Amino acid sequence: MDRIQHDGVLIVGAGLAGLSAALAAAPRKVLVLTGAPLNHGCSSAWAQGGMAAALSADDAPALHAADTVAAGAGLVDPDMARLLAEEGPAAVRKLAAMGAPFDRDAQGEFATSLEAAHSRSRVARVKGDQAGRAIMDAVVKAALSARHIQVRAGARLRGLLQDAAGHVRGVVVEQDGRLVEITAPATILATGGVGGLYAITTTPPELRGEGLGLAALAGAQIADPEFVQFHPTAIDIGRDPAPLATEALRGEGAKLINAAGEAFMAGYHPDAELAPRDVVARAIHAEREAGRGAFLDAREAVGDHFPEQFPAVFAACLSGGIDPRVQPIPVSPACHYHMGGIVTDAHGATSLPGLYAVGECASTGVHGANRLASNSLLEAAVFGTRAGEAARDARDPGTRPLRPTAAPDLPEAAVAQLRIAMSRDAGVVRDAAGLDRLLAQIDALEAAHGRAPALVAARLVASAALARASSLGAHFRADGVANEERRRTFVTLPALNAAAALAAE
Numbered sequence: 001m002d003r004i005q006h007d008g009v010l011i012v013g014a015g016l017a018g019l020s021a022a023l024a025a026a027p028r029k030v031l032v033l034t035g036a037p038l039n040h041g042c043s044s045a046w047a048q049g050g051m052a053a054a055l056s057a058d059d060a061p062a063l064h065a066a067d068t069v070a071a072g073a074g075l076v077d078p079d080m081a082r083l084l085a086e087e088g089p090a091a092v093r094k095l096a097a098m099g100a101p102f103d104r105d106a107q108g109e110f111a112t113s114l115e116a117a118h119s120r121s122r123v124a125r126v127k128g129d130q131a132g133r134a135i136m137d138a139v140v141k142a143a144l145s146a147r148h149i150q151v152r153a154g155a156r157l158r159g160l161l162q163d164a165a166g167h168v169r170g171v172v173v174e175q176d177g178r179l180v181e182i183t184a185p186a187t188i189l190a191t192g193g194v195g196g197l198y199a200i201t202t203t204p205p206e207l208r209g210e211g212l213g214l215a216a217l218a219g220a221q222i223a224d225p226e227f228v229q230f231h232p233t234a235i236d237i238g239r240d241p242a243p244l245a246t247e248a249l250r251g252e253g254a255k256l257i258n259a260a261g262e263a264f265m266a267g268y269h270p271d272a273e274l275a276p277r278d279v280v281a282r283a284i285h286a287e288r289e290a291g292r293g294a295f296l297d298a299r300e301a302v303g304d305h306f307p308e309q310f311p312a313v314f315a316a317c318l319s320g321g322i323d324p325r326v327q328p329i330p331v332s333p334a335c336h337y338h339m340g341g342i343v344t345d346a347h348g349a350t351s352l353p354g355l356y357a358v359g360e361c362a363s364t365g366v367h368g369a370n371r372l373a374s375n376s377l378l379e380a381a382v383f384g385t386r387a388g389e390a391a392r393d394a395r396d397p398g399t400r401p402l403r404p405t406a407a408p409d410l411p412e413a414a415v416a417q418l419r420i421a422m423s424r425d426a427g428v429v430r431d432a433a434g435l436d437r438l439l440a441q442i443d444a445l446e447a448a449h450g451r452a453p454a455l456v457a458a459r460l461v462a463s464a465a466l467a468r469a470s471s472l473g474a475h476f477r478a479d480g481v482a483n484e485e486r487r488r489t490f491v492t493l494p495a496l497n498a499a500a501a502l503a504a505e
Helices: 016-024 061-071 078-098 131-145 210-217 277-289 303-309 311-319 376-392 412-425 432-449 453-467 493-504
Strands: 002-005 009-012 030-034 149-153 156-162 168-175 178-183 186-189 228-235 255-257 295-297 329-338 341-343 355-357
Touching: 009 016, 009 168, 009 376, 016 030, 016 131, 016 376, 061 078, 078 131, 078 376, 131 149, 131 376, 156 178, 156 210, 168 186, 186 376, 210 341, 210 355, 210 453, 228 277, 228 311, 255 277, 277 329, 303 311, 355 376, 412 432, 412 453, 432 453
Parallel strands: 002 178, 009 030, 009 186, 030 149, 186 355
Antiparallel strands: 156 168, 168 178, 228 329, 255 295, 295 329
16 A cells, blocks of 8 residues: 655545635645545535625624524534634635625625525625535635645545544545555545435535545544435436525525415415425425425526526526426425534544544534525635644644555445435435334445445434434424424444444344
């Protein structure tokens, strides 16, 4: 196995969180490892809505924090939410200074839009639905121009290096068919979410929770894995991944209708189309399960302005034979974001010395049971920066890593089986029978292929969903019991496996 010793910060993942950390770690040397070329294969570049922050005169960080806490169904850490909201405006302005072309009003101020569960119009956007790509273009340019950052593409994470005391000492990656051991004083995981574990997802399907799974195998504490957010309005045109119809469309007045042309959201929630995402996702799921279908009707709200106001949605619809100017858009809930992840503090540090986590693979406590719309890019920028600053000062402990091992791979046929099972049994609506069936399938796949990180991540989601018997936020149990105490889930693999074994007896 080839070996590389890096005397600086090692970052796995090159989305907004990873590159924010890389930029913030200056002047310390940074090595960024990414499986795909920069700006490909990361969820950040696919984000449409924008970044939520208190940028206007009628808004304030305290209001943003309060909305974040309310959306999280009682599980949000209020101190972390306050930190996110207070540092949010500066994070957006910093990205604008890098060249992110946020929309502006006639006075040159940020043009903001209203999204579900926000009490103010506070989402800074780019050309309606181009925020993720435009922000990442600016950040990638800054990273490539930074002398302290080196990027190695085509490197896939296969394991974490640890010493005898459990201190994380680096990673094992696969590149050009060879395994490479890379040691470093500080390792930051920015490996994204679990969307690729689901058959219907809006994220790059390569993101299968492998960073989460490897951290769990190493003994890191994991929080809230059962809370998976399903975006209500993925465009249902049979593509994998499913294109997204941004929530900003409903903010502009688009309506959800069934095949009979009837608007149905008012029957599910008083806020109708602007209800929290989990409510809208379950309503669409219910309409589809009842055979009535679900469509997003933006003909009146946007109509002929689609090409310039929402070019990404317009192009995706046309590619599927839908003209949203004159036709309702068929929609379906799809896996969109994982609120759970590797537990971190306000500086990205995990429970394992030497290991940090940022972005969707991390659990800072700001999302609770249901992430507030457009808080994901903001969290990536704010906490990515904080982790980079903290890791910059890390010193090499001088310990010898244990013999490196690469986690087993999951064949594509097995991945396809897992994705179908996850969407069926750990999707928008869950019950004990389905989760038991899912765990049995994970057991069978693990017996055949070993403890692949994707299977570990799937088990974390399924086991925690089975253990939480009541519905809360994005976790909805059709067989749920009422009045369970609102508490976060904190697990490590040994504890989780013991619980699973007891449940099976």
